[in-house]
Amino acid sequence: MNAYEDEQHAWAAREELAERMIPVIGRLYRANGTVVSIHGRRLIGCSPIDILKAHRFARLAGDDVLDPAKTLAVLESLDALGLGAASIDVARLVQRFDAGSGSYEPRALADFLRAELAEVVGAEPPGPTDVVLYGFGRIGRLVARILIAHAGRGSGLRLRAIVVRSGGDKDLRKRASLLRRDSVHGSFDGSIEVDEKNQTILANGTLIRVIYSDDPAAIDYTEYGIDGAIVVDNTGRWRDEEGLGRHLRARGVARVLLTAPGRGSIKNIVHGINSDGIEKGDRILSAASCTTNAITPVLAALDEEYGVERGHVETVHSFTNDQNLIDNFHSGDRRGRAATLNMVITETGAAKAVAKALPQLAGRLTGSAIRVPTPDVSLAILNLKLDRAASKAEINAFLRRTSLTSKLRQQIDYIESPEVVSTDFVGNNRAGIVDGLATLADGDENVVLYVWYDNEFGYSNQVVRVVEKMAGAHPIQLPERDAVAHEEVPVAQTV
Template identity: 65%
Template sequence: MVQELAANNSEAVLESWIERETMAEAMIPLIGRLYRENNVILSVHGRSLINQSAVSLLKAHRFARHVDGVLLRPEETLPMLLALTALRLGPASINLATLNLKYAQEGVGQSREEFLRVELAEIVDRQGQDLRRGKDVVLYGFGRIGRLLARILIEHAGGGQGLRLRAIVVRNGGESDLTKRASLLRRDSVHGPFNGTITVDEERNIIQANGTAIQVIYSDDPSAIDYTAFNIHDALIVDNTGRWRDEEGLSQHLQSKGASRVLLTAPGKGALKNVVHGINHDTIKDEDKIITAASCTTNAITPVLKALNDKYGIVHGHVETVHSFTNDQNLTDNFHKGDRRGRSAALNMVLTETGAAKAVAKALPELAGKLSGNSIRVPTPNVSMAILNLTLENGTTKEEINTYLRDMSLNSGLRKQIDFIDSPEVVSSDFIGSRRAGIVDGLATISNDKHLVLYVWYDNEFGYSCQVVRVMEEMAGVHPRQFPAVEESPVLLPA
């Protein structure tokens, strides 16, 4: 009898899985159609649903319970997708999980289509009315960040009304250079294989990736390139090399024909505007020709620090980063102009400096002079951690601070920057591919009234690259509307 019940249960579990998998398979063409025909980007709390397998869609559904506390069921989202396809939507970024939850809470007595017509009124019947102009993008440099930016831009290509990756500029590495560049885009030891197909046109020096033709331009002079010769105009040049970090050096790009603006993927020097998306991206003006996207660490900690300062006030603090090694360190002991960085990155923890604590003040002036910082480079290839040791103006508890930051990650203008997790089993590699700037580890939080210690994980490569793309979209004016809408500034909980 027990064996019979077990067998029946096993069959029921399998039948349930097959049913959910069948529904997920039915979602794939609907998601693709909304993306190609309407420029609608669907996600589940930051996890893109574009070009995903049925199993990946079910994993995204499963993930939603960690955020909302309730299951996201395919039998609910499939009808939601069918209703969305009937509305002739204009371009938008839609969080399917949040939209579905809002319908469950507020759509009582309404059909899904009736609810969506009200909720998405600004984009209903706007198909083909995308007023955004596509922006040509050139990646100057094609290293770790450059290749990840390329992956994200290709993923977001849509119908071409957003950011259009047109070219990369690199030094000629000699024989087989083009093939090797394409191979590095195709295969990545940390982030895995490229999701799609890549071919090489050696005659025209073009890498073709999922329908995106990327012109490879060989040059060592940022001021002497004629981009218009490749039909590239009014281009946003994204400098990933780090060779020039001040206005004088970066302005060389603007001397090239066809270039109009520059974004540096590193902290800038002097009076250059350092932008952390979610914090001060609204300060970008049309007349700002050169912008910097700050550092990965600054992007990871500034949103969390703002949230804390807004509610509790920060008197002073220290930021210690445990950071994966980077290209500027040596694999084996050898001469390096920087202190300690000549020692083997693969064999040592290396104490070094970080400018992230001071750089926070460029995006968040109210914290000027309140933070110190240091960094320990460790033998991991990616994912880092920032430890925020803070003295607050107003006391709190671990439970209160975690509840507050979890809410910020879900229901505020910082929800694309701050993530929250409270699993007792996560380690650094679990955060590879995170699209958030920083992830608060709630179980590690230490609170003693006005003394707070927070642990913030961050994918210092991919999470940072997502922040860079958000800044690019702001500079180009092509950022899609977000639904359901949230406040642009954090929604503070009662003290």
Template identity: 60%
Template sequence: MTDAHTPNPSDWSKRIELAEQMIPLIGRLHREKNVVTSIFGRLLVNPSDIEIIKMHRYARRVMERELPLEDTLPVFQTLLELDLGTASIDVARLAVGYKKQGGDLRAYLEEQLADVIGTKDTEVQRDVVLYGFGRIGRLLARILVARETQGRGTRLRAVVVRKKCADDIVKRASLLRRDSIHGAFDGSITIDEDKDIIWANGTPIQMIYANSPEEVDYTAYGIQDAIVVDNTGVWRDRAGLSQHLKSKGASKVLLTAPGKGDIKNIVYGINHTDIEDSDEVLSAASCTTNAITPVLKAIDHRYGVEFGHVETVHSFTNDQNLIDNFHKGERRGRAATLNMVLTSTGAAKAVAKALPEFEGKLTGNAIRVPTPDVSMAVLNLTVKQDVDADEVNNYLRTVSLKSTLRQQINYIKSPEVVSNDFIGSTHAGIVDGLATIATGNHLVLYVWYDNEFGYSNQVIRIVEEIAGTRPRVYPPRRELSELD
């Protein structure tokens, strides 16, 4: 039986031709104007012709029909003619809006994008340093390299590590080039061993070997006013992390783990507006906190959360043992690839650092399981009113498509998806609609998350916010209150 929305196979060549015309336009918009484009929120980052066609088909989730490539191609072409500044532009929404309004396309786009036209000369570039080069560090490097443009935005300048062997830089480059979970690096990597530089798609990444932050003088490498992203997890309090501020050329520190004490734990999309110019040390919280906090905020806004329990089913991490061996933590000494390991999580309590209204409302535990990436959080909530599963799902689907939380929350309703399907997701969390349970005022939600790549994207969003280089989103998204 033929799907009514399935295109006639005879027009496939035409669709390929249109998609091929878009590829250089997408590249030029990014390279020349620092403009990231998307189709209903799905980013177009070095897409193939087939990926572009699939994204236009994805539009059925939003508008109940496939988006014709003929509608979006003129938008891409006209955007390239405009004097745009840094922005994240949803080409699909502009195409649909223009289709309804009609008239002159350029005039329509100039009206919709008025706030970002002519702003290029006011934009800056900010240096970023990665302190540590483990799982998260290498993914951050991939994202930063992919987003780099000439003269604007964030720029990865250096990586600081301890030298472990004579050919350390060769091994570091190899780990950046090949990843067992996330695949090969998209591009070219070469090494200048004499100068300790890894070249990634034309970006020179200076490898700096040091045993402590105080040893590093970033200005010796031409690095100034740098944001240092500490992904080692060695220090989590203000005293420890402030060591980075003693390095010449460093001005801000962001920790890729929950911060202790009075350090602000930032979940982008939730409390990133709390970042002040005077903040020198910040935390990006944990992957689990990033996954569940946006969903909890959305549910609390609509239904009111009285209390709840968060159970995370989490992939094993580097701090666990491959085989049974001594570990200072309870149960974590047992073989990670052979056991489900019950352990604790601070994510439930950490939610309150981003959403103070959840103080004392959540408990949590974690089960580490024998998978290398992608985790799940089960939110067992008591809310202030009776709820219906379909209504909750429709609301969360709308939030994922139309709200200011669209980059944090995704929604899927498929009977066949499993954890591997979410590797590479840029969202903080993905609600599994088919698993939603609602009985009276009791609600259970299942939220998938790529605890490596999804979290790394959240970290980069904070880096861009600190740097003042975060792209403005067009057309603007709605606040949760506007969805009521």
């Protein structure tokens, strides 16, 4: 057999292993609410090719591509454990098991997994929490897609309704069409049915009531069987407690989350940073902004490790709906000029907003922004002075480690490639992605970091994580953070 045929047979064997994983992955999720991933890459709903691509990504944490035979063995053992809701990183389990016995004898593997995942063995799934999306624009529709994809066995978050202002006779079908087709993020993954008589959209088994209203306080959600709901306000119409409190006057509403920076005393939550500070008595919360979510985790990690003395944040941000397509009047400076033709200097409160999640950085950061003619994916440039000197290699190794093994691994991603551009990050579910090759550091206290972020989808995932936290339904991440925080991680290869 020649080299060509060897490679073909090897690929077919790996593909067959990936195909055998798919029913196990689905069964774990539907039966137990167990989400399995490889270094943060979710495997639910993946094709065999996607699963094998995730195995290739694992080389960021080691010299070898993750062996799919080992992954399959772990998945089959997990399937027999009777797990509860959890987010489980299979790659890290394989690494830990290999570092110990390394023998994939079924009993030894089962004993190892039972010990590693003791917190969720036999655990009950979280109770259901109703969710209402007030507004159905860019963020609202992406949050809907994520909630529908996470519906699983029906426990945890349940998308029950969307609230919009009526747009006429064809409104319902147009709303459903916008959910089905997206110029940036592609087609909805599944089936959508519209029932105009009952004013509902059925998406992959999730029945969504469409409610038309101009006044949040005037809606009685209990009429639709909705109670104790978390309302996610995507409109940005109200930013303070008085305005957002209108939602709480509606029957069936328990809490409110704003998908924009909150004003006054409203807590601005960046999941992974200050989300543990959410209390049952917090009835109105904010998920901050996309930029704040992108930069705060990276700043938090650097401040803990090196100390951040001061810095400036420049965001190169995709245009948004509040800008004009062609030159026209706008109340904001420069934003009246055509968004698709111009780079537009504008203001951003993201740098100051970081202090609401990281009070120790109050007064240390400045910020500015440039809107550019792209529809999605933005870039934050962090120009920082640290408390101690660090080289480019040291900074990058630390951030790579943070993205793979720390408590912030759902928020921070890391990549090293000389060819990536903004469109490569469309659909990334992390809050921010550090571009390691772009890092500037000469071994003194000054460092410049480039952090990409899908300002729509990455942010929407952060919103859903906050809602899960509010509902007590956010799955625990296992295995826990590595005991050796500063273990050496090999240099990432390009992708």
